[in-house]
Amino acid sequence: MLARRFLASIVLPADSACSVIRDGAVDVQNDGHISYCGPLAEAPPMAVGTPMTRLSGILMPGLVNTHAHSAMTPLRGAGGDLPLMSWLNDVIWPAEARMRPEDAHAGMLLGCVEMLQHGITTSAEMYMHGEAVVDAALSAGSRILLAPAYFDLPGAEWRNALAAIDKWIDADGLRFGPGGRIELGYGPHSAYALPVEALRATAESAAARGALVHIHVAESLGEDREQRAAHGSVPQLLADVGLLDGRLLAAHAVHLSPHDVRLLADHGAGVAHCPGSNAKLASGIAALSALRESSVAVGLGTDGPASNDDLDLWEEMRLAMMLARATTGDSLALTAKDALLMATRSGAAAVGRHDIGTLSPGAWADMVHVGVDGPHFAAGLEVPDDQLLANLVWAAGSRAVRDVWVAGEQVVADGEPLRVDRVGAQREVASAAAHMLRAEP
Template sequence: MVTRLAAPVLLPCDLSCSVVRDGVLDIAADGRIAWCGPRSAAPALPASATVRELDGLLLPGLVNAHCHTPMTVLRGMGGDLPLMRWLTEVMWPAEAKLDASDVRAGMVLGCVEMLRAGVTTSVEMYFFTDAVTDAVLAAGSRVLLTPGIIAAPGWDRLGAWQQMLAEVSARIDADGLRHGPGERIELGYGPHAAYTLPAEALPAVAEEARERGALMHLHLAETTGEDTAQRAEYGSVPRMLAALGALRADSPGRVLAAHAVHLDAEDIALLARHRVAVAHCPGSNAKLAAGTAPVMALRRAGVPLALGTDGPASSDDLDLWAHARLAGRLARLASGNAAELTAADLLLLSTRLGAAAIGRDDLGALEPGRWADVVHVSTDDPAFLNLDDDGGLVSNLVWAGGGRLVRDVWVAGDQVLAEGEPTRVDRGQAQADARAVAARLRAS
């Protein structure tokens, strides 16, 4: 059975960021896109097909490339502290009180929040793997989950880093890299950071990930104070990773570095040579006064880039559109160039390029064969006054519209958001469950 979505405008998010007028999108029975283009060129539909005529525009689901979504239950705690104090004095003690049901509650609410902003995929680093995946399947979104691997004080309650590593490998070997309806769940590896693991852990994790074609996702050079010892010995964390064999030019694997703020030219060249992608998180970096990543230097060097919100306890919101706008403004301030990171650039970083950075060529664009992760945005809003101008339409969407205009969302062809409300879970109940967890944490 085929479902056809029709709208006045389609934004397929091809590399030229083209605008298709009077477009249709056909979704096959397996949840993948069968056809996308102008109605005038669309193939004939079988008699059993369903057609939905929509207003506004359609675009691919956004990709949040770095997040800790279950931390919705910790939102607002320690909000005026620098990173290391925020982690050690507030976050880690609070997280020690979380159990699997708490994590599930936080993840369900976060999935709802992201879907309401048109974010269909998030790259997560967190613990209690079963709770996170159960929440994602309940809400109907999509996750690339890299369970945390850490050896920091207090985290031994979850086992040694070797045990954490072995558990991830065992899960992938048992269930495959991707599983669930519409391949909604992908597993990878989440070594937290160079400063929270012994040096031998990093190449060990990298090798397990390479063997399985899995993503290795870690925090890298977020602040100047976190990795003093590593920089003293190796010069920088990227150089440390290369020296230890965690990065190999002959077998690069899939590596995603979150933040990547404090890098010099040699570090950037090293990331490019080893094909390491960067998840740029301007919101949390700004709030924690961590600095601004050298985005334009990374782009010029050919480092794959994506955008991330980071966790809702550090950047507060999970609306990737807001972080895309901030990324553009910071890039323009840093360069003095008002054309740096255009609206089209920011849209592609949030969709097609973000998906490519995490090694997913089946997401991030409205193209045949990719999963039908689709977002319907209303243009009945003051943000859109001239719908006939292609460039202006994309600019208005990114700079003035965004998440607040999302009306409907499909993931693998299944409608998971209708008229701004989730179809699979009750938003009121999700909020109540997360509030109960937050209240208990603050009272303990």
């Protein structure tokens, strides 16, 4: 049953052509799914009394952040000038060892608020303290794909962590929560942080449950040296243990050979491209053009707020375009249209979902209203489609996000969260940071 019709001057459904619909309508059912998206003139009849929401700007799908550790907001800025492995070993992992569930909850709650304010309605999260992370996401109204992280470290037995995820999925299912907001998966941190046995066991558990495996892959040259020497490459190792036979999301994927790219493409793996984090940590620049030319589903990721240092996927769109053009010498290597689809439709495909990242019948009504009353749209909305998209992606970005809905429920209005006391959430993160970053052991 139709619950509400949304009318907008511009509707961007994020279909494969990145169409621009002028004077558009989106119908949302009571269950939070979309039943129609298209021109208002072609919309189905509406029952008398059905509520309508009229929007003056652009209505588009919520963005899909394909790689994040959003609960790390208490660690923002810590060790900010260190390379990846020093940053992890000397700053981040010692601080995370002091993290309590309440710290993870505080960090995730503020992370969700930040993402929602930037139009990110879905994030693929890899982190620990899973129950606290889920509770925070549900409190904020966000949608997440949570892959609880595990390592092979003293006091952190990977077998126990793997068994706990198995048990959680078997008890609650892969997806649960209002509006199907939570999806569970597996988060083996990386090939260098786990033995081959753990990767093989993960492949078996995930395959038995149809779950997504979210793993760091070839982020920097030094981290996977032993795996490259022993197995040829990290993607080759993932293929050998069976991880590429199921749903796999490769985070970063910076240092890949043509053979590695072909392995990912042939197995239908998704890639989370994180240009901001990779640049900040001097990890390198992923071969985005090669991945896209091989038809690998590539989404955009912010990575954690301690390595980026924000949760703004609009910035990642611009960085991805600039780096792709600079590294190829081709000004058309990645267009505004391409980048927008990477942040929506392609990001959803990278995590194996087709019910998000688009405004189409059957998809969840995860939607963003972008205001057009600022200088970025001073030329108006009657400009050619390509110019409109360029103004949206290059000029407007997150600062123009006004309203956000997840599964048809409004969670941001006029730029502020509706479910969370943002100032209170910031205070909780300050308290968590003081605990986690204290000098004494």
